[in-house]
Amino acid sequence: MSNSTKDEIKKKALLLFASQGYDGTSMKDIAMQVGIKTPSIYAHFNGKEELLFSIYEELANEYMDLINEMMNAAEDMSEEAQLYYIFERYITYYMKYPEIQSFWNQITVFTPPQLKETFFDHVTNYNYYTQDKIEKIFIEGIEKGVFRNGNPKQMALSFRIMMEGVFNYMMVVQEISDDNFIRDLWTDLWLGLKK
Secondary structure, three states, X not given: OOHHHHHHHHHHHHHHHHHHOOOOOOHHHHHXXXXXXXXXXXXXXXXXXXXXHHHHHHHHHHHHHHHHHHHHHHOOOOHHHHHHHHHHHHHHHHHHOHHHHHHHHHHHHOOXXXXXXXXXXXXXXXXXXXXXXXXXXXXXXXXXXXXXOOOHHHHHHHHHHHHHHHHHHHHHOHHHOOHHHHHHHHHHHHHHHEO
């Protein structure tokens, strides 16, 4: 079996984990989607847990790449423009790949008990990294008088919760997922942030 088979296993497993959850997905389900026999999966992965973490690590690396790309691209922008760019880019990225957002939702909300400790150690590290990057934008914006006075840590957290909430809502009510909707939401959010 080739590496492309391994990639296909991960691709199909991602879709199944995203729609059915970890506990709701069997190795047999994955094999059927790939078009192979179940034992063939074990030539690439020791079990379902290893397969899940392989997908998780790949998506976590993609997430870090996305965060770094957004921060680097926004670096020379005004604080307002930085936040809008991050807000819009994050939402449109996950609109393009809804299965990835569904996977994150499944794995964070319905984490199997046997995986919880290991998984949340990883997620916490990524969370701190992202929080720190966005918090710095708020610190600079408050110092320059662009943002209202407030706790930059809390403001960054509120900003991130808004992004996540908007995206999750747009997954449910898909007809509102257009550029105008994102801009209108940004305007409402900005009115609460600006000085």
